[in-house]
Amino acid sequence: MISLDAPVLIEIRDLCACVDDQPILNGVNLTIRAGEIHALMGRNGSGKSTLSKVLAGHPAYKVTEGSVLYRGEDLLPLEPDERSRIGLFLGFQYPVEIPGVSNLEFLRVSTNARRLEQGLEELDTFAFEDFVRERLGLVQMDPAFLDRSVNEGFSGGEKKRNEILQMALLEPLVAILDETDSGLDIDALRIVSGGVNQLANVDNATLLITHYQRLLDLIKPDYVHVMAAGRIVRSGDKALALELEQRGYEWVDRELDALEMT
């Protein structure tokens, strides 16, 4: 839902970043306001996942230029855990398996870290179990998954549902979902996008990174951006995603070439 009066949650200006001295982001500009859903598309290697990792504070990525303001404050000096606690969420493309750490305990520690930051009371084991069971319904997840190790032995779809479950528990202000639709069958895709839709409201925002139009049929974006060579080369509405689906990315190359000329 677009409202130009809505507060700006995240403002990315001329962001450049590299990994192992290899520049990946070359001047990204993006503003996301409360209540908005943005889709970020683009070829493999165009820098979408890098942008998500940089925003989440992955230590392997170095910001070389530009700025990111989160609700008006500089985001970049913050550690990944601090970013999460103030309401930034990254749904991983490849959620990490952590043998031996119980999913339930992980979710509880994580939820309480966020709640403390919000000035809310920590949930004890019993209160948390009630809370998590209620949220499980959102992603139609079997409670048995709570007793297993974090993501260990989960199928691709189960891992993605576990990501959305975490999002439902943490109630972030800005959720970046990196290819949450990859590896999902049609039913799982419907469940996952249903969860995302239910969590979206006028106070928060979502940045969906995806390759496919089919996700955008289920989660309607307000804006669609196309990334190439480490920057956003074009922005539009849903029609842009449809255009991409029909025409592919070749025209993006021409646009890039034109950009290089100038």
Add this chain to the structure above:
Amino acid sequence: MVESPIKNSSALDDWCERLLHSLEAPSGPMAACQAQSRNQLETLSAPHRRQEAWRFCDLAPIAELEPRQIRSLGEPSAPSVSDQVTRLVLGTGQDPFAGVTLPKGLSPLSDAELKHSLGQTFNLATSKGQWPVALNQAIASQVIGLRVRGTVDNPLELVCDAGADRGVFAVRVLLLLEEKAKLELLQVQLSSGANLTSVLVEAHLQSEAKLRHGLLAFGHPQAALLAHLDVEQEPSSDVSLVSVCQGWGVIRHEPQLIQLNGGAKSQLRALQLVQANQLADTHSCVRFNGPEGTLDQLHKAVAAGHGRSVFNGVVQVPREAQRTDAAQLSRSLLLSDRARIDTKPELEIVADDVKCAHGATVSRLQPEALFYLQSRGISPDQAAQLLLRAFCDEVICMLPSTAGAWRPLARLLDGV
């Protein structure tokens, strides 16, 4: 003119000699064994690093300890015990069986039985000349000797706390499990000062007997632990040895298993954690003297600070041990640039129709797992703790059920 000594004397040899001189004359049911081992120690060199088996294990700190035997220990600092558990407290100068009703199936061995059975397990009887074993036998004046018949419903706990006393204390245990006997035993060794605890456990399992033995050893930076476990199994018996050690200046842990005629099941689980300048060395040996035996071994180590962890795992599969199925895995976690880990599987396989797997990994906490946890609001310290606990819990959860009262995980990670 000074005569050259017969043996090449080290500080530890001198220490041992002074210890032997300080001992009271052999007496009681153990007298013969004590006398024999003391004679043996007179000529046996103390371990030194030129010997392959002691290459990484420097026992020099033991020579700094007071060379005297601790006759009796104070009451241990132990959690209260439930009715379901039988606890024997060792070393307090009292008869450990006094005032204790042993559960059905357990009975103390008589002096005659002790004399007959002590030191008779295959390895002990054949491998004379092991210094830690001889040291224990020279000192130990009391043995916890138990016969196990049928299923013992209540788990048994042996607790020994060397406390802050200065000197050497020896614990000796002998278990005879009859056919189809079942026992769960947790042995707790504690220390909080400059002393050496020497532990020698012998166990014999007849066919279809089952033993779950847990060793929980929490020490002190100035304390040393020499623990030698010698288990022999008849076919169809089932042994699980689980050990969790932390906090000692020096530990040498020597679990030795032999399947007398193969066909038995052996499980070894160990976790050792070193920090500061601590050293923990596990030298295990499993031998199959017959066909169709199985082994499932997992050795885990965590090394922080300047700590050093050593693992050497021998598995012997001679020609007669066809269709043996053995797996050994060593997994170590290196938490500091200054810590050191040495790990070595040593498989001696002669039989040709066997499955013997082994593997060793040394790693740090996985950066991707740390980032994932951090990205969910969990602080780096808390994330590292979660991963460390997960690493350790794989062994801790295998301890006998009574171990929980001792809060092994919390004690283990204390100060890490």
